[in-house]
Amino acid sequence: MTEQKQEKELLAISSGDAAQPFRWSVGKHGSKFLAELRDNKKLFGVKCPKCGRVYVPPRMVCGRCWAQMDEFVPVKDTGEIVVCTIVQFSFVDPNTGIQRPVPYGYAFVKLDGADTAIPHFLDSTDPDKVKVGARVKAVFEEKRTGSLMDIKHFAVL
């Protein structure tokens, strides 16, 4: 048997188009955030009563203080790039199952009034604009469904 033949005999079985749908609970705080985004294009964080840190996305517990958080505070739709890159490497997006088109600008954005950042796409792939510290503004989708993707991307100002 030739080596090439042997190689062909080593089989791998494909999973095909198998899919496993999920339904994820987002909780009370997450629901309020997504509903405000969907209905009013408003963004909110939640503030820790002990350390005062404003978390976006909101969650129930500040792990550093071990404190329950219930105070919703508005944050702006403008903010600053904390860290960023321009992605040129394509991969299968597990949420859509399709190869994500490249290139795209990508950053963690700290919204004005928040102390944590959220990851998102940018409207630019210009290395002179996609920079640490650059100012950005959220661009909302016309039709919103109650998802973080109701923010279409951030425009680099």
Place this chain on the structure above:
Amino acid sequence: MGKKVAIVGFGQTYQRSSRRDVNGVELINEAVTAALADADITIKDIDAVVIGNMDHFEGINYVDMWSVEGAGAVMKPIIKVTTGGTTGMTVAMSAYYHVASGMFDRVLAIGWEKNSESDTTGAIITAFHPVWERPNLGGAIAGLAVEASKYMDNYGVTERDGARVAVRERLHALNNPYAHLHQEWMKGMEVDKLVELLVTSEQNQMLAYPLRMSDMCPRTDGAAAVVFASEGVAEKTASKLAWVAATANRHDFVFLGDIDWDFNQTMGDAAKKVFAKAGIKDPLKEIDLCELYLPYSYGGLKWMENMGFCGPGEGPRLLWDKITDMDGELPVNPSGGVMSSNPIGATALLRVGEAAWQIMRKSGPRQVQKNVNYALATGFGGCSWADVMLLSSKKPA
């Protein structure tokens, strides 16, 4: 404080891009067989097994169930541990805890992965939150690229500094027959010339600025196994031992956007903890060798600073002064590291085994010349958590 624990054996498969000739359980068995041979014991001497990988890379759950025949765990206590990139270190820590508890004499830690079986980046993203992160996460490469962006911005670090880390790892890998990437074309070339090539060659594809192909770890099929034994038993089992001096792990965030991008808090704090436990005050002088989980080049700069080997922004100096090369004051990754072999669930356990072998002086062509009394092994996961283990040639006090 529990019993003292030593590593008595280490085994690994040859790390390759695809091992179509074996399935998961057969791959695991290769590493286990090698580790038992290294310790000169049989499977009957093993009291318990800790095994781990990242289920979502193969899409098959419960390796603790289906691997028992290959893992040597039939009718024995076996526990699966899976913690992402740190999995290999967490199985080592867990095996250590088993033995330190006094309830088991010899425990086998196994890590493995067949990354060839799925889209690695797509699978990694499933470790992140489906509602708040996954829709727009840039994947593992972009997650590391953004960390590099901040580090470069803070300290004026350049692409050449990153490339110099890649050159070190790939040159070291040439000495390691088990390594996945053997870039033979680099052999005998000047370091400066190699750095220049990496930052200018169009063939070296840009993935996400500043990371090119050469700045990243590969995706690998492979397995590793390490045998831990208790004091009293270890000395009778093997003549060459590597003692566990201290271990620590740290997590600090819910979402990636929460972290402090200026400083790797978890790596820094876990390292500080193990150094304090061993009474180490000046890590650069007192640690003899590192096997670090560096999935990308800039980790070899920034994280060295965060672990206390040098001050903020001094990582490049440590590197360019050849301190971290094979014959330097602090050799880092004589094995070629993660950037040369990355079977993810096994990757951190390879760090433990490689560090142990350096202490035991069993590393063959990649053995460093100097005596190794303290060797640091680290694991890294997600984009900012750390599991670390400090090994010693001497039984801890």
